[in-house]
Amino acid sequence: MLNIVLKGGDVLCADGQVRQTDLAISGSIIAQVGNINETADRIIDCRDKLLIPGFVNTHTHAAMTLFRSYADDMMLMDWLQTKIWPAEENLTGEDVYWGTQLAIAEMLKSGTTCFADMYFFMPEVAKAVAESGIRAVLARGMAGVAPTANQALAESESFYKEWNNGADGRITIMLGPHAPYTCPPDYLKKVTALAEKLKAQIHIHLSETAGEVAECQKQYGKSPIALMNELGVLDHGVLAAHCVHVSSEDIAIMKEKKVRVAHNPGSNMKLASGVAPVPDMLAAGICVGLGTDGAASNNNLDMLEELRLTAMLHKVHRLDPLAIPANKAVDMATCKGAAALGLDHVGKLEPSYKADITILDMKEPHWHPRHDRLSLLTYAANASDVHTVIVNGKVLLDNHQLTTIDQERLLAEVDRRGLRLVKN
Numbered sequence: 001m002l003n004i005v006l007k008g009g010d011v012l013c014a015d016g017q018v019r020q021t022d023l024a025i026s027g028s029i030i031a032q033v034g035n036i037n038e039t040a041d042r043i044i045d046c047r048d049k050l051l052i053p054g055f056v057n058t059h060t061h062a063a064m065t066l067f068r069s070y071a072d073d074m075m076l077m078d079w080l081q082t083k084i085w086p087a088e089e090n091l092t093g094e095d096v097y098w099g100t101q102l103a104i105a106e107m108l109k110s111g112t113t114c115f116a117d118m119y120f121f122m123p124e125v126a127k128a129v130a131e132s133g134i135r136a137v138l139a140r141g142m143a144g145v146a147p148t149a150n151q152a153l154a155e156s157e158s159f160y161k162e163w164n165n166g167a168d169g170r171i172t173i174m175l176g177p178h179a180p181y182t183c184p185p186d187y188l189k190k191v192t193a194l195a196e197k198l199k200a201q202i203h204i205h206l207s208e209t210a211g212e213v214a215e216c217q218k219q220y221g222k223s224p225i226a227l228m229n230e231l232g233v234l235d236h237g238v239l240a241a242h243c244v245h246v247s248s249e250d251i252a253i254m255k256e257k258k259v260r261v262a263h264n265p266g267s268n269m270k271l272a273s274g275v276a277p278v279p280d281m282l283a284a285g286i287c288v289g290l291g292t293d294g295a296a297s298n299n300n301l302d303m304l305e306e307l308r309l310t311a312m313l314h315k316v317h318r319l320d321p322l323a324i325p326a327n328k329a330v331d332m333a334t335c336k337g338a339a340a341l342g343l344d345h346v347g348k349l350e351p352s353y354k355a356d357i358t359i360l361d362m363k364e365p366h367w368h369p370r371h372d373r374l375s376l377l378t379y380a381a382n383a384s385d386v387h388t389v390i391v392n393g394k395v396l397l398d399n400h401q402l403t404t405i406d407q408e409r410l411l412a413e414v415d416r417r418g419l420r421l422v423k424n
């Protein structure tokens with residue numbers, strides 16, 4: 001007996017083609033794509049709807065939703081040092097739980113089924129993920145500075161042991177050294193040793209600003225990518241956020257070490273960090289997924305916006321309309337994102353893949369006429385088109401309504417907590 005049949009939708013199939021067909025879910029898995037006559041517990045009419053693999057947000061700091069609209073229009077280092085880091089000192093575990101639930105609500109409502117997070121109070125983040133039903137790759141953010149440097153390593157180890165492969169396999173744990181400018185070489189060697197011991201992968205910010213790269217050159221005589229390579233960080237499976245200021249030598253190292261990149265165009269634009277050479281990374285065969293970064297530097301967690309920015313930004317930057325075509329950008333927002341997080345059997349609508357599916361309503365005027373559905377998804381769609389979202393075979397957004405989160409209670413909690421955090 002099948003659990004859910006999605007009937008008669010336009011399905012983005014694994015070969016990149018959109019076909020009108022049915023899709024069946026059994027447990028947490030896609031059982032069949034094609035004409036289905038079997039009965040099921042639930043049949044969802046998907047005519048006039050587009051079915052895509054759920055978006056994979058490859059880099060965020062979920063609970064930073066609490067700082068949305070608190071500090072805008074600043075450069076990264078000024079923003080972190082004068083506004084964000086002082087405010088983060090006030091965070092409690094409960095704040096992070098509620099801030100993460102807010103992020104999850106926003107992500108589900110805009111079609112994201114999986115996210116990679118780096119933050120503090122990670123057991124509370126894992127609890128929010130477990131309760132909501134979303135999929136996530138979580139890392140306890142670590143900085144190699146006293147007094148918390150060693151505690152962060154110990155917490156990362158216990159977090160890995162308690163939660164890796166947790167919540168029915170929906171949670172994967174990585175190690176999260178914040179960046180080369182907050183984690184000195186000796187500390188990164190300890191992180192690398194822990195990664196080796198646990199067989200855990202690493203999520204790190206790399207080469208985000210020109211200032212970071214210049215400072216690294218001055219201090220160590222090499223780029224952040226070359227320094228990470230020398231320290232052995234790149235030998236453990238690395239998800240590198242940003243990679244805006246990377247040279248062709250850096251790209252060659254990244255390719256050789258199979259570094260996967262989280263491209264965050266919205267955050268990079270808002271913090272005036274620059275434009276990552278994504279077309280060059282793709283041409284080199286590097287796996288590049290898309291991310292929002294935190295809601296304090298974006299200022300939302302809407303992957304449809306990142307999809308459109310990716311398809312647009314590199315065209316205008318290179319003066320080349322083919323720099324990143326719509327179908328490539330969609331692949332980066334879904335399948336490549338899953339690969340960037342090292343997730344097998346996530347990111348494609350194909351039998352044996354996880355049933356992580358976003359269903360968009362195509363009834364509004366901006367979906368007509370329908371010459372090319374991936375063009376419409378990339379250049380015309382918006383989050384209010386997201387109708388139903390399924391993760392691991394469970395319906396988490398049902399006809400625009402969250403099924404696992406009490407939105408009214410959530411909004412009351414985060415409004416109160418957000419204001420308290422930034423009071424001087």
Ligand SMILES: CSC[C@H]1O[C@@H](n2cnc3c(O)ncnc32)[C@H](O)[C@@H]1O
Pocket residue numbers: 061076080084085088118119120140141142143178179205208267293294297
């Ligand atoms: C150690 S937990 C994560 C840490 O990262 C900070 N953060 C948020 N956005 C960015 C960014 O774009 N670059 C670098 N660091 C960032 C966040 O505030 C936490 O302190």
Ligand SMILES: [Zn+2]
Pocket residue numbers: 059060061205241293294
């Ligand atoms: Zn970040």
